[in-house]
Amino acid sequence: MTAPTTLSDTLDEYEFLDADDRYRLLIDLGRALEPMPDPLKTDATLVRGCSAAVWVYPTRRDDGRLHFLADSNAAITKGIIALVLLTVQDRTPAEISAADIEGALAPFDLRNQLSSNRTQGIPNMIALIRATADRYGAEG
Numbered sequence: 001m002t003a004p005t006t007l008s009d010t011l012d013e014y015e016f017l018d019a020d021d022r023y024r025l026l027i028d029l030g031r032a033l034e035p036m037p038d039p040l041k042t043d044a045t046l047v048r049g050c051s052a053a054v055w056v057y058p059t060r061r062d063d064g065r066l067h068f069l070a071d072s073n074a075a076i077t078k079g080i081i082a083l084v085l086l087t088v089q090d091r092t093p094a095e096i097s098a099a100d101i102e103g104a105l106a107p108f109d110l111r112n113q114l115s116s117n118r119t120q121g122i123p124n125m126i127a128l129i130r131a132t133a134d135r136y137g138a139e140g
Contacts, residue, residue: 011107018096022113026079033082036071047128050121052077058132065090066136068129076118083108084125093137101126 003096014025051104052074061069068085072078087104088096102123110119 005086007083007104010083010086014108019113023076026083028079029077029082029086030072030078030080033071033078033085034069036069037122040069041071047081047121047124049124050077051117052121054078054081054121054125056081056125056128056132056138060136061090065092066096066133068132076114077121080110080114080118080122081125084122084129088129088133093133093135096133097130097137101129 010029011067014022017025018125036055036057041055045057047056050072054072054077055070057069059069061067066088067090068088070081070085072081076138083098083105084101087101088099089097105122110122116138
């Protein structure tokens, strides 16, 4: 199975899967993430409040769009951050700040699909991405 590359393609596939296959899809999304070099996995890039370790590192493209590298030490959590990144990857800081990330993720119903300790960090992942976009947006 190849991981879908857009949020809508991912949702189309996700809706037809049973619970076990949904886990596999999330794991595949995580595996498909661009590798994050270990030196970038620092306290500064660590997302607070997640049951697993999650790192998110922003880079700014020449056109001003933000590209995020991310990783986790847990396969499902890595898939969740990959899903979150599908909503914001390679967009401008203003687009990310204005994006309804929670709304985009709502159809996946992650709170009912996954255990609460797996989903408790999602708001923190989103908050870190928004704060990053706001910071880059303020820089111009």
